[in-house]
Amino acid sequence: MTRLRDYNRSLIGQPGSRQQIETPALVVDLDALQTNIDGMQAFATAGGFNIRPHGKTHKCAEIARRQMAAGAVGVCAAKLGEAEVFAAGGVGQVLLTSPVVAPGRISRLLxxxxAHPDIITVADDPENVAALNAAALSRGVILNLLVDVDAGFHRFGTESPAAACALAQQIADAPALRLRGVQGYAGDVQHIANFEERRIESEKRIRMLGAARDAIRAAGLECDIVTGGGTGTHAIDPALGILTDVQVGSYIFSDVQYDHVELRATDNHPFRNALFVYTRVVSARHDGFATTDAGSKGFSTEDYPPQIVAGVPSGSVYSIFGDEFGKVTLPDPAARLPLNSLIECVIPHCDPTLNLYDDLYIVSGDKLVDIWAIEGRGGAG
Amino acid sequence: MTRLRDYNRSLIGQPGSRQQIETPALVVDLDALQTNIDGMQAFATAGGFNIRPHGKTHKCAEIARRQMAAGAVGVCAAKLGEAEVFAAGGVGQVLLTSPVVAPGRISRLLxxxxAHPDIITVADDPENVAALNAAALSRGVILNLLVDVDAGFHRFGTESPAAACALAQQIADAPALRLRGVQGYAGDVQHIANFEERRIESEKRIRMLGAARDAIRAAGLECDIVTGGGTGTHAIDPALGILTDVQVGSYIFSDVQYDHVELRATDNHPFRNALFVYTRVVSARHDGFATTDAGSKGFSTEDYPPQIVAGVPSGSVYSIFGDEFGKVTLPDPAARLPLNSLIECVIPHCDPTLNLYDDLYIVSGDKLVDIWAIEGRGGAG
Known part of the structure; x- marks a missing residue:
């Protein structure tokens, strides 16, 4: 897609260029992005907690740098490829939040x-801990590890405080590994829409982390880091005094899913929509609807359709019209849209939509001001 | 994701390397792929029709070259970026099957x-035809055009034989445009599972193309190409004697969706599954299920879940466990899978799954034999 990128690059800095971006394009409102970065950091600072933003949402080194510059204690990566990208981009304080198991991947991790001694990763299995130690030992590298604790989501993690403590002991005893603490993530809690229901459920889960921490400390082992949570529970979890940092991710862009979540007890929607798909009308042969150039290869579409925020009459509805194309249904069944009309949509779910694109087109005011590569994308890592 | 690619590249040609590919990876069985290419071409040759395979399915110049070498009259591209990739890869006989509307895109098309005078594209709108002619005229380029005909899908296309004829006349009168014929695509027909139901519906749609062709010819205009159809109707449409070529796409890989379609009246499933996602177990802390490294960023999941074909006990079921992770539920609720177990899945729908990856890992027998870039991917184009 080099030619699309090259074409759009020629628009940078030109007045009115925000409206001229060739589509489909993934567009970031720079002012909204920075507002979200600064707003989350200010909330954390005021609340006396740290954030360790999750980079799986953006996969972009420039955004990781901005999160660190604002005061984050580190960033998270879901996949090794993301960690490599952030470290290469100058952010070595990366927590890789899933276990590294395959031999080739362990080799890349080492x-x-x-090169980056602050890298931390997680483990939930004695066999994996033994393999990590053996590999690190043979490379002469010390690897920082957290014990992954199952906080009720059952995707990863030791299943009890005793199991967490046993794994912590194995790590502490391993000459090439350094025990740093525990991690647990309850992804199923983040999107419970009602604040009070989410609070009750999240507190149960965070207490599981606390119990694992207490067991590890009771064994005389180090547990300096207790990390977990996310955007959905950032205003809930710190009050328990268990987490040392919160793994906020989606706040950076917000999306239609999070627009349905009451994020705080008051000030329910503190973050701005900062990520958009721009798409254009490519056919308008019928009254009442038009065909656009972004379909299921341009939007992730679980749960909600894309939400149109500009470019068409209020009340217009976006739907997917195949892999490459979308459909805009107009509120007036007799109306037509002009060819090439630019339509701006908030995306249903930021993480998997961003994963579809190679580049972020950065806009401010009426201008395209920059293009940032999504270096960490690729379905793999 | 350079480091993943580099790691896997080091495996090429090694005995047993098929089982060592780092995951999640998109894997092509080369023998199945070539069997599908040759089998479709042989069926077309025996039936006296041409094929113009749709490259939106694979977005890969190497596969386009193989389709041409087997005897295709050209390849199709859904987006301009795909057309650019195929042409750069030596296949200039590209039909771009959707209208090119935006000024920047028209400039790239020209x-x-x-550079490639055989490029053909489509139009369905007088305003667009005028813009294409003006731009081509100022560039001194002759642009080949088909009239896009709405074959009942309503995504693109002129709405009647009279409208098709009027647009054909406008194209024929435009000094920088060359009228070549008509195109129509009924995407909604391709996946009707029952052969006879699909035949009845597709014949109606193809006759709409015939009516447009007849109207254009009655006006004394050229209509040498009549193109449409797809894998789902390749054994139906040619019999009507209307299409000059069929835009078969998914046959190249087949997928779970097409495994549910009776493709021919006899020999219902003539194509082999050639495209797989390989994923590995990254956590196995519970009886009865395990966590793998491919979730909704590794599979498109409309309609059907990924279908496991190797690596786990028969009866195991794959489901999505978040954006980055999958879940394999075992038939024995007391069983566990070993960490790093390799699991091979047929994908639900080949086009959008392929779009998630940058590379195709090509396997033959027990070896990884090559890596082909998916040059045309990128959500955009």
Whole structure:
């Protein structure tokens, strides 16, 4: 897609260029992005907690740098490829939040840890801990590890405080590993829409982390880091005094899913929509609807359709019209849209939509001001 | 994701390397792929029709070259970026099957047409035809055009034989445009599972193309190409004697969706599954299920879940466990899978799943034999 990127690059800095971006394009409102970065950091600072923003949402080194510059204690990566990208981009304080198991991947992880000693990863299995230690030992690298604790989501994690403590002991005893603490993530809690229901459920889950921490400390082992949570519970979890940092991710862009969540007890929607798909009308042969150039290869579409925020009459509805194309249904069944009309949509779910694109087109005011590569994308990592 | 690619590249040609590919990876069985290419071409040759395979399915120049080498009359592209990739890869006989509307995109199209005079595209709107002619005229390029005919899908296309004829006349009268014929695509027909129901519906749609062709010819205009159809109707449409070529796409890989379609009246499933996602177990802390490394960023999941074909006990079921992770539920609720177990899945729908990855890992027998870039991917184009 080099030619699309090159074409759009020629628009940078030109007055009115925000409206001229070739589509489909993933567009970031720079002012909204920075407002979200600064707003979350200010909330954390005021609340006396740290944030360790999750980079799986943006996969972009420039955004990781901005999160660190604002005061984050580190960033998270879901996949090794994201961690490599952030470290190469100058952010070595990366927590890789899923276990590294395959031999080839362990080898890449050790390359990374050798160059960036602050890299931390997680484990939930004695066999994996033994493999990590053996590999790190043979490379002469010390690897920072957290014990992953199952906080009720059952995707990863030791299943009890005793199991967490046993794994912590194995890590502490391993000459090439350094025990740093525990992690637990309850992804199923983040999107409970009602604040009070989410609070009750999240507190149960965070207390599981607390119990694991207490068992580890009771064994005389280090547990300096207790990390978990996310955007959906950032205003809930810190009050328990268990987490040392919160893994906020989606706040950076917000999306239609989070627009349906009451994020705080008051000031329910503190973050601005900062990420948009721009799409254009490519056919308008019928009254009442038009065909656009972004379909299921341009939007992730679980749960909600894309939400149109500009470019068409209020009340217009977006739907998917195949892999490459979308459909805009107009409120007036006799109306037609002009060809090439620019339509701006908030995306249903930021993480998997961003994963579809190679580039972020950065806009401010009426201008395209920059293009940032989504270096960490690729379905793999 | 350079490091993943580099790691896997080091495996090429090694015995047993098929089982060592780092995951999640999109894997092509080369023998199945070539069997599908040759089998479709042989069926077309025996039936006396041409094929113009749709490259939106694979977005890969190497596969386009193989389709041409087997005897295709050209390839299709859904987006301009795909057309650019195929032309750069030596296949200039590209039909771009959707209208090119935005000025920047028209400019790129003319760059392409200037270098590759066989490029053809489509139009369904007088305003667009005028814009294409003006731009081509100022560039001194002749642009080949088909009239897009709405074959009942309503996504694109002139709405009647009279409208098709009027647009054909406008194209024929435009000094920088060359009228070549008509195109129509009924995407909603391709996946009707029952052969006879699909035949009845597709014949109605193809006759709409015939009516447009007849109207254009009655006006004394050229209509040498009549193109449409797809894998789902390749054994139906040619019998009507209307299409000059069929835009078969998914046959190249087949997928779970097409495994549910009776493709021919006899020999219902003539194509082999050639495209797989390989994923590995990254956590196995519970009896009865395990967590893998491919979720909704690794599979498109409309309609059907991924279908496991190797690596786990028969009866195991794959489901999505978040954006980055999958879940394999075992038939024995007391069983566990070993960490790092390799699991091979047929994908639900090949086009949008392929769009998630940057590379195709090509396997033959027990070896990884090559890596082909998916040059045309990128959500955009």
């Amino acid at each position: 390359d990374l840890a050798a | 760059d392409l047409a200037a």
